[in-house]
Amino acid sequence: MNEGTLTAMYQYSRAIYRSVKDLVDPYVDRETNVSYRLAVLDACEETLQRLARDRRYFARPERALFQDIRQYFPIAQQGRVCAAIEEGVHAALAFIDDQIANGRFELGSSRCRATTRKGQPCQRTPLPEHDYCPSHRHLEPTPVPA
Numbered sequence: 519m520n521e522g523t524l525t526a527m528y529q530y531s532r533a534i535y536r537s538v539k540d541l542v543d544p545y546v547d548r549e550t551n552v553s554y555r556l557a558v559l560d561a562c563e564e565t566l567q568r569l570a571r572d573r574r575y576f577a578r579p580e581r582a583l584f585q586d587i588r589q590y591f592p593i594a595q596q597g598r599v600c601a602a603i604e605e606g607v608h609a610a611l612a613f614i615d616d617q618i619a620n621g622r623f624e625l626g627s628s629r630c631r632a633t634t635r636k637g638q639p640c641q642r643t644p645l646p647e648h649d650y651c652p653s654h655r656h657l658e659p660t661p662v663p664a
């Protein structure tokens with residue numbers, strides 16, 4: 519993952535946070551409200567960073583983020599929160615896919631994801647479209663079609 523992608527993910531997570539932060543449960547005391555907002559911010563950043571790292575294995579990221587933070591919002595606001603998350607996550611996905619299409623994005627697949635017996639990250643190049651090198655291809659989570 520390059521620096522530009524990280525910066526972009528940070529901006530997408532801030533954008534989601536900005537669009538939902540004022541919807542956080544107003545009927546709790548101020549301190550709790552602040553801690554809720556921080557939890558929401560953390561969840562947004564964590565989700566977007568994971569998205570950049572694990573694009574192909576992160577199914578339904580917008581749903582995962584919504585499940586993480588919905589507890590901090592009144593029921594009446596959850597529809598708006600859900601919509602804001604979908605919009606933000608889809609924008610981030612479009613950005614990542616564009617980066618991939620333009621070859622500017624390292625999917626983490628520039629290096630095999632396996633760990634060697636000595637506990638070091640494997641340095642070999644993965645097979646095209648895969649996360650593991652030929653020696654570690656048995657670790658691939660989905661079977662490789664013949």
Ligand SMILES: [Zn+2]
Pocket residue numbers: 630631632640641642650651652653654
């Ligand atoms: Zn390997």
